[in-house]
Amino acid sequence: LREGRGLVPLTEALLKIHRPGTKADIEDARRRLKWDEAFVLQVALARRRHADAQLPAVARRPAPGGxxxxxxxxxxxxxxxxxxxxxxxxxxxxATEHPMHRLLQGEVGxxxxxxxxxxxxxxxxxxxxxxxxxxxxxxxxxxxxxxxxxxxxxxxxxxxxxxxxxxxxxxxxxxxxxxxxxxxxxxxxxxxxxxxxxxxxxxxxxxxxxxxxxxxxxxxxxxxxxxxxxxxxxxxxxxxxxxxxATPIPRTVAMTVFGDLETSVLDQLPAGRSPIATHVVPAKDKPHFLTRAWERVREEVEKGHQAYVVCPRIGDGEDDPKKKQAAEEADRRPPLAVLDVAEQLSRGPLAGLSVEVLHGRMDPADKDAVMRRFAAGEVQVLVATTVIEVGVNVPNSTVMVIMDADRFGVSQLHQLRGRVGRGSAPGLCLLVSEMHEASPARARLAAVAATLDGFELSRIDLEQRREGDVLGQAQSGVRSSLRMLAVIEDEEVIAQAREEAARVVAADPELEGLPGLRGALDALLDAEREQYLEKG
Known part of the structure:
Protein backbone atom coordinates (compact mmCIF):
# COMPACT_ATOMS: atom_id res chain seq x y z
CA LEU A 1 0.00 0.00 0.00
CA ARG A 2 2.79 2.36 0.90
CA GLU A 3 4.66 1.68 -2.32
CA GLY A 4 1.53 2.05 -4.41
CA ARG A 5 0.89 5.47 -2.97
CA GLY A 6 4.49 6.63 -2.81
CA LEU A 7 4.34 7.27 0.95
CA VAL A 8 7.43 7.57 3.13
CA PRO A 9 7.86 5.19 6.10
CA LEU A 10 6.43 6.40 9.40
CA THR A 11 9.73 6.92 11.25
CA GLU A 12 11.02 8.99 8.36
CA ALA A 13 7.76 10.99 8.30
CA LEU A 14 7.98 11.78 12.00
CA LEU A 15 11.61 12.85 11.65
CA LYS A 16 10.86 15.01 8.66
CA ILE A 17 7.93 16.77 10.22
CA HIS A 18 9.91 17.73 13.31
CA ARG A 19 13.23 18.44 11.62
CA PRO A 20 12.55 19.14 7.98
CA GLY A 21 15.52 19.78 5.70
CA THR A 22 13.47 21.15 2.82
CA LYS A 23 9.93 22.12 2.03
CA ALA A 24 9.47 18.87 0.15
CA ASP A 25 10.29 17.00 3.37
CA ILE A 26 7.38 18.66 5.15
CA GLU A 27 5.07 17.82 2.29
CA ASP A 28 6.12 14.13 2.24
CA ALA A 29 5.71 13.83 5.98
CA ARG A 30 2.31 15.49 6.01
CA ARG A 31 1.06 13.27 3.21
CA ARG A 32 2.07 10.19 5.12
CA LEU A 33 0.57 11.31 8.44
CA LYS A 34 -2.68 12.46 6.85
CA TRP A 35 -3.02 9.22 4.99
CA ASP A 36 -2.45 7.23 8.18
CA GLU A 37 -5.13 9.14 9.97
CA ALA A 38 -7.70 8.88 7.22
CA PHE A 39 -6.95 5.25 6.58
CA VAL A 40 -7.20 4.07 10.18
CA LEU A 41 -10.46 5.95 10.62
CA GLN A 42 -11.89 4.44 7.44
CA VAL A 43 -10.78 0.95 8.49
CA ALA A 44 -12.68 1.43 11.74
CA LEU A 45 -15.79 2.42 9.81
CA ALA A 46 -15.36 -0.31 7.23
CA ARG A 47 -15.15 -2.91 10.00
CA ARG A 48 -18.37 -1.60 11.38
CA ARG A 49 -20.09 -1.77 8.04
CA HIS A 50 -18.78 -5.28 7.64
CA ALA A 51 -20.08 -6.31 11.06
CA ASP A 52 -23.47 -4.76 10.34
CA ALA A 53 -23.70 -6.60 7.06
CA GLN A 54 -23.29 -9.88 8.93
CA LEU A 55 -26.35 -9.22 11.08
CA PRO A 56 -29.50 -11.04 10.07
CA ALA A 57 -32.64 -9.10 9.21
CA VAL A 58 -36.01 -10.00 7.81
CA ALA A 59 -36.25 -9.10 4.12
CA ARG A 60 -39.30 -6.92 3.56
CA ARG A 61 -40.71 -7.09 0.05
CA PRO A 62 -43.95 -5.19 -0.53
CA ALA A 63 -46.83 -7.34 -1.77
CA PRO A 64 -48.20 -6.21 -5.13
CA GLY A 65 -51.70 -4.77 -4.93
CA GLY A 66 -51.21 -3.93 -1.26
CA ALA A 95 -35.39 -6.74 0.18
CA THR A 96 -32.05 -8.06 1.50
CA GLU A 97 -31.58 -10.23 4.55
CA HIS A 98 -29.24 -7.75 6.22
CA PRO A 99 -30.35 -4.58 7.96
CA MET A 100 -30.42 -1.52 5.73
CA HIS A 101 -28.40 1.44 7.01
CA ARG A 102 -29.18 4.38 4.81
CA LEU A 103 -28.80 8.11 5.21
CA LEU A 104 -31.32 10.06 3.18
CA GLN A 105 -30.40 13.68 2.85
CA GLY A 106 -32.49 16.14 0.98
CA GLU A 107 -32.78 19.84 0.63
CA VAL A 108 -35.38 21.52 2.76
CA GLY A 109 -38.68 20.74 1.07
CA ALA A 246 -32.39 18.11 5.88
CA THR A 247 -29.11 19.54 7.03
CA PRO A 248 -27.00 18.86 4.00
CA ILE A 249 -23.84 17.08 4.95
CA PRO A 250 -20.84 17.58 2.69
CA ARG A 251 -19.80 14.33 1.05
CA THR A 252 -16.60 13.93 3.03
CA VAL A 253 -18.31 14.48 6.33
CA ALA A 254 -20.86 11.92 5.34
CA MET A 255 -17.94 9.60 4.59
CA THR A 256 -16.43 10.12 8.02
CA VAL A 257 -19.19 10.85 10.49
CA PHE A 258 -21.85 8.67 8.91
CA GLY A 259 -19.28 6.43 7.29
CA ASP A 260 -21.30 3.40 8.31
CA LEU A 261 -24.39 4.51 6.39
CA GLU A 262 -24.94 4.33 2.66
CA THR A 263 -26.03 7.74 1.40
CA SER A 264 -28.91 8.77 -0.87
CA VAL A 265 -29.46 12.39 -1.86
CA LEU A 266 -32.67 14.08 -2.97
CA ASP A 267 -31.78 17.27 -4.73
CA GLN A 268 -34.75 18.21 -6.87
CA LEU A 269 -37.47 20.38 -5.44
CA PRO A 270 -41.01 19.22 -6.20
CA ALA A 271 -42.79 21.20 -8.92
CA GLY A 272 -44.73 24.20 -7.68
CA ARG A 273 -42.33 25.21 -4.90
CA SER A 274 -41.30 28.83 -5.13
CA PRO A 275 -37.82 30.25 -4.65
CA ILE A 276 -37.06 32.11 -1.44
CA ALA A 277 -35.48 35.55 -1.51
CA THR A 278 -33.20 36.27 1.46
CA HIS A 279 -31.93 39.68 2.56
CA VAL A 280 -29.81 40.91 5.43
CA VAL A 281 -31.38 43.79 7.40
CA PRO A 282 -28.67 45.77 9.22
CA ALA A 283 -30.77 47.13 12.09
CA LYS A 284 -28.02 49.23 13.65
CA ASP A 285 -26.44 50.90 10.61
CA LYS A 286 -29.77 51.43 8.83
CA PRO A 287 -32.73 51.42 11.23
CA HIS A 288 -35.14 52.41 8.42
CA PHE A 289 -34.48 48.99 6.86
CA LEU A 290 -36.05 47.37 9.90
CA THR A 291 -39.10 49.63 9.70
CA ARG A 292 -39.43 48.61 6.07
CA ALA A 293 -39.15 44.94 7.07
CA TRP A 294 -42.21 45.22 9.30
CA GLU A 295 -44.05 47.00 6.49
CA ARG A 296 -43.25 44.04 4.23
CA VAL A 297 -44.71 41.67 6.82
CA ARG A 298 -47.87 43.74 6.96
CA GLU A 299 -48.12 43.77 3.15
CA GLU A 300 -47.86 39.98 2.95
CA VAL A 301 -50.50 39.56 5.67
CA GLU A 302 -52.81 41.94 3.85
CA LYS A 303 -52.47 39.74 0.77
CA GLY A 304 -53.84 36.92 2.91
CA HIS A 305 -50.50 35.26 3.71
CA GLN A 306 -48.88 34.57 7.08
CA ALA A 307 -45.56 35.37 8.70
CA TYR A 308 -43.06 33.96 11.19
CA VAL A 309 -40.85 36.02 13.47
CA VAL A 310 -38.04 33.98 15.02
CA CYS A 311 -36.12 35.00 18.16
CA PRO A 312 -33.21 33.31 19.93
CA ARG A 313 -34.69 33.33 23.43
CA ILE A 314 -38.03 32.82 25.19
CA GLY A 315 -37.68 35.54 27.83
CA ASP A 316 -39.99 34.28 30.56
CA GLY A 317 -37.45 35.06 33.25
CA GLU A 318 -36.36 31.42 33.51
CA ASP A 319 -33.19 32.04 31.59
CA ASP A 320 -30.01 31.46 33.47
CA PRO A 321 -28.94 34.60 35.43
CA LYS A 322 -25.26 33.74 34.87
CA LYS A 323 -25.76 33.98 31.13
CA LYS A 324 -27.37 37.38 31.52
CA GLN A 325 -24.38 38.72 33.42
CA ALA A 326 -22.00 37.31 30.88
CA ALA A 327 -23.93 39.00 28.09
CA GLU A 328 -23.85 42.36 29.87
CA GLU A 329 -20.14 42.08 30.56
CA ALA A 330 -19.51 41.31 26.93
CA ASP A 331 -21.15 44.64 26.04
CA ARG A 332 -23.82 42.95 23.97
CA ARG A 333 -27.41 43.26 24.94
CA PRO A 334 -29.03 39.90 25.76
CA PRO A 335 -30.56 38.19 22.73
CA LEU A 336 -34.07 39.26 21.84
CA ALA A 337 -36.82 37.23 23.45
CA VAL A 338 -40.05 35.89 21.98
CA LEU A 339 -42.34 37.28 24.66
CA ASP A 340 -40.88 40.81 24.52
CA VAL A 341 -40.82 40.95 20.74
CA ALA A 342 -44.39 39.69 20.43
CA GLU A 343 -45.58 42.39 22.80
CA GLN A 344 -43.66 45.18 21.03
CA LEU A 345 -44.95 44.08 17.64
CA SER A 346 -48.59 43.82 18.59
CA ARG A 347 -48.41 47.29 20.18
CA GLY A 348 -46.27 48.84 17.48
CA PRO A 349 -45.49 47.95 13.85
CA LEU A 350 -47.96 45.06 13.62
CA ALA A 351 -50.79 46.48 15.72
CA GLY A 352 -54.18 45.14 14.70
CA LEU A 353 -52.86 41.81 13.32
CA SER A 354 -53.32 38.59 15.25
CA VAL A 355 -49.91 37.81 16.75
CA GLU A 356 -49.29 34.64 18.82
CA VAL A 357 -46.25 33.03 20.42
CA LEU A 358 -44.83 29.50 20.28
CA HIS A 359 -41.90 28.16 22.29
CA GLY A 360 -40.57 25.02 23.88
CA ARG A 361 -41.66 25.71 27.45
CA MET A 362 -45.34 25.93 26.59
CA ASP A 363 -47.70 23.17 27.57
CA PRO A 364 -47.80 20.62 24.70
CA ALA A 365 -51.55 20.97 24.27
CA ASP A 366 -51.17 24.76 23.93
CA LYS A 367 -48.34 24.29 21.46
CA ASP A 368 -50.46 22.03 19.33
CA ALA A 369 -53.40 24.43 19.54
CA VAL A 370 -51.28 27.38 18.38
CA MET A 371 -49.84 25.34 15.50
CA ARG A 372 -53.32 24.26 14.45
CA ARG A 373 -54.61 27.83 14.54
CA PHE A 374 -51.62 28.99 12.53
CA ALA A 375 -52.04 26.17 10.01
CA ALA A 376 -55.73 27.04 9.72
CA GLY A 377 -54.84 30.66 9.01
CA GLU A 378 -56.44 32.12 12.14
CA VAL A 379 -53.11 33.42 13.41
CA GLN A 380 -51.42 35.87 11.04
CA VAL A 381 -48.04 36.31 12.70
CA LEU A 382 -46.32 33.62 14.76
CA VAL A 383 -43.48 34.76 17.01
CA ALA A 384 -41.46 31.67 17.88
CA THR A 385 -38.16 30.21 18.98
CA THR A 386 -36.41 27.63 16.83
CA VAL A 387 -39.03 25.00 17.72
CA ILE A 388 -40.31 25.72 14.23
CA GLU A 389 -36.94 24.94 12.70
CA VAL A 390 -37.72 21.47 11.44
CA GLY A 391 -40.62 20.08 9.53
CA VAL A 392 -43.31 22.63 10.20
CA ASN A 393 -45.36 22.86 7.02
CA VAL A 394 -47.73 25.79 6.49
CA PRO A 395 -47.79 26.51 2.74
CA ASN A 396 -49.58 29.82 3.24
CA SER A 397 -46.74 31.42 5.20
CA THR A 398 -44.58 33.52 2.89
CA VAL A 399 -42.37 35.71 5.05
CA MET A 400 -40.00 35.08 7.91
CA VAL A 401 -38.13 37.67 9.94
CA ILE A 402 -35.24 36.27 11.97
CA MET A 403 -34.24 38.59 14.81
CA ASP A 404 -30.60 38.61 15.97
CA ALA A 405 -29.87 36.30 13.07
CA ASP A 406 -26.16 36.39 13.87
CA ARG A 407 -26.87 34.20 16.91
CA PHE A 408 -27.91 31.23 14.79
CA GLY A 409 -25.69 28.83 12.89
CA VAL A 410 -25.61 28.72 9.10
CA SER A 411 -27.40 25.37 8.83
CA GLN A 412 -29.97 26.54 11.33
CA LEU A 413 -30.77 29.65 9.32
CA HIS A 414 -31.07 27.56 6.20
CA GLN A 415 -33.44 25.18 7.99
CA LEU A 416 -35.57 27.99 9.36
CA ARG A 417 -35.80 29.67 6.00
CA GLY A 418 -37.16 26.44 4.54
CA ARG A 419 -40.41 27.06 6.44
CA VAL A 420 -41.55 29.75 4.00
CA GLY A 421 -42.22 29.58 0.27
CA ARG A 422 -43.65 26.07 0.57
CA GLY A 423 -46.70 27.01 -1.49
CA SER A 424 -47.05 28.71 -4.83
CA ALA A 425 -46.33 32.24 -3.53
CA PRO A 426 -42.64 33.22 -3.37
CA GLY A 427 -41.02 33.22 0.07
CA LEU A 428 -39.12 36.05 1.70
CA CYS A 429 -36.64 35.69 4.54
CA LEU A 430 -35.21 38.72 6.35
CA LEU A 431 -32.13 38.29 8.52
CA VAL A 432 -32.05 41.09 11.08
CA SER A 433 -28.71 41.74 12.71
CA GLU A 434 -27.05 44.52 14.68
CA MET A 435 -23.56 43.26 14.00
CA HIS A 436 -21.02 45.47 12.32
CA GLU A 437 -20.79 45.20 8.56
CA ALA A 438 -17.21 43.93 8.60
CA SER A 439 -17.79 41.25 11.28
CA PRO A 440 -17.51 37.52 10.51
CA ALA A 441 -21.09 37.12 11.70
CA ARG A 442 -22.29 39.41 8.95
CA ALA A 443 -20.19 37.51 6.41
CA ARG A 444 -22.01 34.35 7.48
CA LEU A 445 -25.39 36.00 7.01
CA ALA A 446 -24.35 37.31 3.62
CA ALA A 447 -23.42 33.75 2.63
CA VAL A 448 -26.85 32.49 3.65
CA ALA A 449 -28.50 35.31 1.70
CA ALA A 450 -26.39 34.59 -1.36
CA THR A 451 -27.30 30.96 -1.97
CA LEU A 452 -30.16 28.52 -1.50
CA ASP A 453 -27.87 25.55 -1.95
CA GLY A 454 -27.67 23.78 1.38
CA PHE A 455 -24.58 21.78 0.41
CA GLU A 456 -22.67 24.94 -0.37
CA LEU A 457 -23.77 26.42 2.99
CA SER A 458 -22.80 23.35 4.93
CA ARG A 459 -19.28 23.63 3.54
CA ILE A 460 -19.10 27.25 4.67
CA ASP A 461 -20.46 26.24 8.03
CA LEU A 462 -17.84 23.54 8.42
CA GLU A 463 -14.98 25.73 7.37
CA GLN A 464 -16.02 28.18 10.05
CA ARG A 465 -16.65 25.71 12.80
CA ARG A 466 -13.95 23.09 12.16
CA GLU A 467 -15.12 19.57 11.73
CA GLY A 468 -16.28 18.65 15.16
CA ASP A 469 -14.79 15.66 16.82
CA VAL A 470 -15.58 13.22 14.09
CA LEU A 471 -15.87 10.20 16.32
CA GLY A 472 -16.91 11.78 19.56
CA GLN A 473 -19.74 13.78 20.97
CA ALA A 474 -18.62 17.36 20.45
CA GLN A 475 -20.73 18.78 17.65
CA SER A 476 -19.26 22.21 17.30
CA GLY A 477 -15.74 21.16 16.85
CA VAL A 478 -13.14 23.61 17.98
CA ARG A 479 -10.90 20.84 19.12
CA SER A 480 -11.11 18.41 16.32
CA SER A 481 -9.74 14.95 17.09
CA LEU A 482 -8.13 14.90 13.67
CA ARG A 483 -4.58 16.12 13.96
CA MET A 484 -3.48 16.53 10.37
CA LEU A 485 -6.62 15.90 8.40
CA ALA A 486 -9.06 18.65 7.46
CA VAL A 487 -12.32 17.10 6.33
CA ILE A 488 -12.95 19.59 3.57
CA GLU A 489 -9.51 20.13 2.08
CA ASP A 490 -8.58 16.48 2.14
CA GLU A 491 -11.58 15.17 0.29
CA GLU A 492 -9.38 13.14 -2.09
CA VAL A 493 -7.37 11.48 0.66
CA ILE A 494 -10.51 10.46 2.51
CA ALA A 495 -12.17 9.03 -0.58
CA GLN A 496 -9.09 6.98 -1.47
CA ALA A 497 -8.63 5.82 2.09
CA ARG A 498 -12.22 4.67 2.12
CA GLU A 499 -11.71 2.51 -0.95
CA GLU A 500 -8.48 0.98 0.35
CA ALA A 501 -10.02 0.34 3.75
CA ALA A 502 -13.01 -1.42 2.26
CA ARG A 503 -10.63 -3.63 0.28
CA VAL A 504 -8.50 -4.50 3.30
CA VAL A 505 -11.47 -5.27 5.53
CA ALA A 506 -13.23 -7.38 2.92
CA ALA A 507 -10.14 -9.55 2.65
CA ASP A 508 -9.41 -9.77 6.38
CA PRO A 509 -12.22 -8.47 8.61
CA GLU A 510 -10.46 -9.29 11.87
CA LEU A 511 -7.14 -7.87 10.59
CA GLU A 512 -5.39 -11.01 11.77
CA GLY A 513 -2.62 -10.66 9.22
CA LEU A 514 -2.07 -6.99 10.02
CA PRO A 515 -1.00 -6.60 13.64
CA GLY A 516 0.40 -3.10 12.97
CA LEU A 517 -2.93 -1.86 11.69
CA ARG A 518 -4.73 -3.38 14.64
CA GLY A 519 -2.39 -1.54 16.97
CA ALA A 520 -3.05 1.74 15.21
CA LEU A 521 -6.76 1.07 15.36
CA ASP A 522 -6.67 0.42 19.10
CA ALA A 523 -4.78 3.64 19.62
CA LEU A 524 -7.32 5.64 17.64
CA LEU A 525 -10.36 4.06 19.13
CA ASP A 526 -9.79 3.93 22.79
CA ALA A 527 -12.62 1.94 24.35
CA GLU A 528 -14.97 4.86 24.81
CA ARG A 529 -14.90 5.83 21.16
CA GLU A 530 -15.15 2.28 19.96
CA GLN A 531 -18.27 2.08 22.09
CA TYR A 532 -19.60 5.22 20.45
CA LEU A 533 -18.87 3.84 17.01
CA GLU A 534 -20.50 0.57 17.91
CA LYS A 535 -23.68 2.29 18.94
CA GLY A 536 -23.97 3.98 15.56
Missing part, protein backbone atom coordinates in the same frame (compact mmCIF):
# COMPACT_ATOMS: atom_id res chain seq x y z
CA UNK A 67 -51.03 -0.79 0.80
CA UNK A 68 -48.18 0.80 -1.17
CA UNK A 69 -49.90 0.43 -4.53
CA UNK A 70 -53.14 1.72 -3.07
CA UNK A 71 -51.30 4.73 -1.67
CA UNK A 72 -49.47 5.49 -4.92
CA UNK A 73 -52.78 5.37 -6.74
CA UNK A 74 -54.18 8.14 -4.52
CA UNK A 75 -51.24 10.54 -4.95
CA UNK A 76 -52.37 13.69 -6.75
CA UNK A 77 -48.93 14.20 -8.32
CA UNK A 78 -46.12 12.15 -9.78
CA UNK A 79 -42.89 11.57 -7.89
CA UNK A 80 -39.82 13.49 -9.06
CA UNK A 81 -37.13 11.43 -10.78
CA UNK A 82 -35.01 11.83 -7.67
CA UNK A 83 -37.74 10.49 -5.40
CA UNK A 84 -38.20 7.49 -7.66
CA UNK A 85 -34.50 6.71 -7.76
CA UNK A 86 -34.08 6.99 -3.99
CA UNK A 87 -37.20 4.90 -3.39
CA UNK A 88 -35.73 2.18 -5.59
CA UNK A 89 -32.48 2.20 -3.63
CA UNK A 90 -34.43 1.88 -0.39
CA UNK A 91 -36.65 -0.93 -1.66
CA UNK A 92 -33.59 -2.84 -2.88
CA UNK A 93 -32.06 -2.54 0.58
CA UNK A 94 -35.27 -3.61 2.29
CA UNK A 110 -37.46 18.08 -1.35
CA UNK A 111 -40.13 15.59 -0.28
CA UNK A 112 -38.19 13.28 2.04
CA UNK A 113 -41.23 12.56 4.16
CA UNK A 114 -42.99 11.08 1.16
CA UNK A 115 -40.05 8.81 0.34
CA UNK A 116 -39.87 7.67 3.96
CA UNK A 117 -43.61 7.09 4.08
CA UNK A 118 -43.48 4.87 0.99
CA UNK A 119 -40.71 2.82 2.63
CA UNK A 120 -42.83 2.49 5.77
CA UNK A 121 -45.84 1.36 3.76
CA UNK A 122 -43.71 -1.20 1.95
CA UNK A 123 -42.68 -2.70 5.28
CA UNK A 124 -46.28 -2.75 6.53
CA UNK A 125 -47.24 -4.52 3.30
CA UNK A 126 -44.65 -7.15 4.06
CA UNK A 127 -46.19 -7.76 7.47
CA UNK A 128 -43.90 -5.63 9.62
CA UNK A 129 -44.25 -2.40 11.54
CA UNK A 130 -42.49 0.90 10.98
CA UNK A 131 -41.54 3.49 13.56
CA UNK A 132 -40.67 7.10 12.90
CA UNK A 133 -38.64 8.93 15.51
CA UNK A 134 -38.92 12.73 15.57
CA UNK A 135 -36.82 15.06 17.71
CA UNK A 136 -39.61 17.23 19.14
CA UNK A 137 -43.27 16.84 20.00
CA UNK A 138 -44.28 19.64 17.66
CA UNK A 139 -42.58 17.75 14.86
CA UNK A 140 -44.01 14.36 15.81
CA UNK A 141 -47.51 15.81 15.83
CA UNK A 142 -46.84 17.52 12.54
CA UNK A 143 -45.60 14.30 10.91
CA UNK A 144 -48.54 12.39 12.30
CA UNK A 145 -50.94 14.95 10.94
CA UNK A 146 -49.36 15.15 7.50
CA UNK A 147 -48.98 11.38 7.16
CA UNK A 148 -52.58 10.67 8.12
CA UNK A 149 -53.68 13.39 5.69
CA UNK A 150 -51.55 11.97 2.90
CA UNK A 151 -52.84 8.45 3.50
CA UNK A 152 -56.48 9.44 3.88
CA UNK A 153 -58.64 6.41 4.55
CA UNK A 154 -55.63 4.11 4.27
CA UNK A 155 -54.60 5.40 7.70
CA UNK A 156 -57.82 4.15 9.26
CA UNK A 157 -57.30 0.41 9.07
CA UNK A 158 -59.71 -1.48 11.28
CA UNK A 159 -61.88 1.59 11.85
CA UNK A 160 -65.28 2.35 10.39
CA UNK A 161 -64.95 4.01 7.01
CA UNK A 162 -61.35 2.89 6.77
CA UNK A 163 -60.02 1.05 3.74
CA UNK A 164 -59.60 -2.75 3.74
CA UNK A 165 -55.94 -2.49 2.92
CA UNK A 166 -55.43 0.28 5.47
CA UNK A 167 -53.38 0.17 8.62
CA UNK A 168 -53.50 2.15 11.84
CA UNK A 169 -51.19 5.13 12.30
CA UNK A 170 -50.58 6.00 15.95
CA UNK A 171 -48.83 8.85 17.70
CA UNK A 172 -46.81 8.30 20.86
CA UNK A 173 -45.32 11.22 22.77
CA UNK A 174 -44.32 11.85 26.37
CA UNK A 175 -47.11 14.28 27.16
CA UNK A 176 -50.03 12.12 26.00
CA UNK A 177 -52.75 11.30 28.50
CA UNK A 178 -52.66 7.82 30.01
CA UNK A 179 -55.71 6.35 28.21
CA UNK A 180 -54.54 7.46 24.76
CA UNK A 181 -51.09 6.22 25.56
CA UNK A 182 -52.30 2.86 26.79
CA UNK A 183 -54.29 2.40 23.60
CA UNK A 184 -51.25 3.32 21.46
CA UNK A 185 -49.03 0.85 23.33
CA UNK A 186 -51.66 -1.84 22.92
CA UNK A 187 -51.92 -1.23 19.18
CA UNK A 188 -48.16 -1.63 18.90
CA UNK A 189 -47.98 -4.92 20.79
CA UNK A 190 -50.85 -6.52 18.91
CA UNK A 191 -49.57 -5.26 15.58
CA UNK A 192 -52.84 -3.43 14.97
CA UNK A 193 -50.83 -0.26 14.31
CA UNK A 194 -48.56 -0.62 11.30
CA UNK A 195 -47.02 2.81 11.66
CA UNK A 196 -46.08 4.66 14.82
CA UNK A 197 -44.74 8.20 14.95
CA UNK A 198 -43.25 9.44 18.16
CA UNK A 199 -40.61 11.23 20.16
CA UNK A 200 -38.15 9.80 22.66
CA UNK A 201 -41.15 8.19 24.32
CA UNK A 202 -40.83 5.42 21.72
CA UNK A 203 -37.53 4.41 23.26
CA UNK A 204 -38.85 3.71 26.75
CA UNK A 205 -38.69 0.18 28.08
CA UNK A 206 -42.45 -0.15 28.26
CA UNK A 207 -42.82 0.15 24.51
CA UNK A 208 -43.05 -3.27 22.85
CA UNK A 209 -43.55 -3.96 19.16
CA UNK A 210 -45.29 -6.84 17.49
CA UNK A 211 -42.72 -7.03 14.68
CA UNK A 212 -40.61 -3.92 14.15
CA UNK A 213 -39.25 -3.91 10.61
CA UNK A 214 -38.11 -0.36 9.89
CA UNK A 215 -36.94 2.58 11.96
CA UNK A 216 -36.97 6.01 10.35
CA UNK A 217 -35.05 8.67 12.24
CA UNK A 218 -35.86 12.24 11.30
CA UNK A 219 -33.24 14.96 11.75
CA UNK A 220 -30.31 12.81 12.72
CA UNK A 221 -28.17 15.32 14.56
CA UNK A 222 -30.85 15.87 17.17
CA UNK A 223 -30.64 12.27 18.29
CA UNK A 224 -27.90 10.65 20.21
CA UNK A 225 -26.61 7.51 18.65
CA UNK A 226 -27.69 5.67 21.81
CA UNK A 227 -31.32 6.54 21.22
CA UNK A 228 -31.25 5.30 17.66
CA UNK A 229 -29.79 2.14 19.04
CA UNK A 230 -32.26 1.64 21.84
CA UNK A 231 -35.07 1.71 19.33
CA UNK A 232 -33.28 -0.70 17.04
CA UNK A 233 -32.97 -3.22 19.83
CA UNK A 234 -36.78 -3.44 20.03
CA UNK A 235 -37.02 -5.66 16.96
CA UNK A 236 -36.68 -9.43 17.28
CA UNK A 237 -33.97 -9.10 14.68
CA UNK A 238 -32.29 -5.80 13.92
CA UNK A 239 -34.78 -3.69 11.95
CA UNK A 240 -33.83 -1.75 8.84
CA UNK A 241 -32.74 1.82 9.51
CA UNK A 242 -33.37 4.94 7.45
CA UNK A 243 -31.92 8.20 8.73
CA UNK A 244 -33.30 11.42 7.26
CA UNK A 245 -31.66 14.78 7.50
Missing amino acids: LLDAFDATLPFTLTAGQQAVSREIFDDL SGKTLVALRAMLAVVDAGGQAAMLAPTEVLAQQHHRSITEMMGELAEGGMLGGSDQGTKVVLLTGSMGMPARRQALLDLVTGEAGIVIGTHALIEDKVQFHDLGLVVVDEQHRFGVEQRDALRSKGRQPPHLLVMT
